Amino acid sequence: xxxxxxxxxxxxxxxxxxxxxxxxxxxxxxxAEIRRDSRTGRPSAWRRRRLSWxxxxxxxxxxxxxxxxxxxxxxxxxxxxxxxxxLRETLALFPHQVRAIVKDEQGVSLVLSDTGDVPASxxxxxxxxxxxxxxxxxxxxxxEIQIAGRRVTVLADPRGGIILEGHDFIWSNTRPxxxxxxxxxxxxxxxxxxx
Numbered sequence: 001x002x003x004x005x006x007x008x009x010x011x012x013x014x015x016x017x018x019x020x021x022x023x024x025x026x027x028x029x030x031x032a033e034i035r036r037d038s039r040t041g042r043p044s045a046w047r048r049r050r051l052s053w054x055x056x057x058x059x060x061x062x063x064x065x066x067x068x069x070x071x072x073x074x075x076x077x078x079x080x081x082x083x084x085x086x087l088r089e090t091l092a093l094f095p096h097q098v099r100a101i102v103k104d105e106q107g108v109s110l111v112l113s114d115t116g117d118v119p120a121s122x123x124x125x126x127x128x129x130x131x132x133x134x135x136x137x138x139x140x141x142x143x144e145i146q147i148a149g150r151r152v153t154v155l156a157d158p159r160g161g162i163i164l165e166g167h168d169f170i171w172s173n174t175r176p177x178x179x180x181x182x183x184x185x186x187x188x189x190x191x192x193x194x195x
Contacts (some may be wrong), residue, residue: 063093080108081138082125082190096120100139102147111145118143122189124156126164129184138190154187162187 141156
């Protein structure tokens with residue numbers, strides 16, 4: 001089809017007969033709908049969506065403000081993950097969802113569970129150094145986390161023993177020689193952090 005044929009088809013097309021009536025009714029219909037929603041006290045669907053987005057943005061802004069406020073008052077140091085106040089506040093924001101808080105060369109990151117199935121137990125501090133870099137984390141017994149480029153399962157017993165099990169090593173704070181590699185590992189319970 002070329003341009004002259006298209007122009008001929010468009011010129012031959014007719015407008016709907018009731019177009020003027022329909023266009024005149026639109027403002028009345030919209031005003032009637034607005035009045036009906038205001039009488040019922042129920043916000044319209046678009047207003048509910050805007051309120052939901054506003055609440056989500058306000059929550060995100062509050063979390064960002066908390067994080068910036070905390071870091072402004074507390075310069076990140078090697079023991080930031082052992083700060084009881086920081087840990088209590090972070091764990092309170094996400095009850096039963098924090099799988100780990102990891103600090104590496106890129107900063108501090110939060111690993112959350114989607115389902116909120118992290119059991120209530122004392123937090124554990126783990127630090128692994130492989131000669132080039134050190135990574136520390138706060139986690140809980142039974143969690144499998146990615147730390148220092150390794151997938152590690154962290155286990156704790158009631159007597160204070162902590163076991164780290166990875167693909168190519170096993171380590172215990174009661175028998176640190178079991179690791180048998182060039183990793184330097186520290187681990188202990190953070191009993192000062194009460195939930």
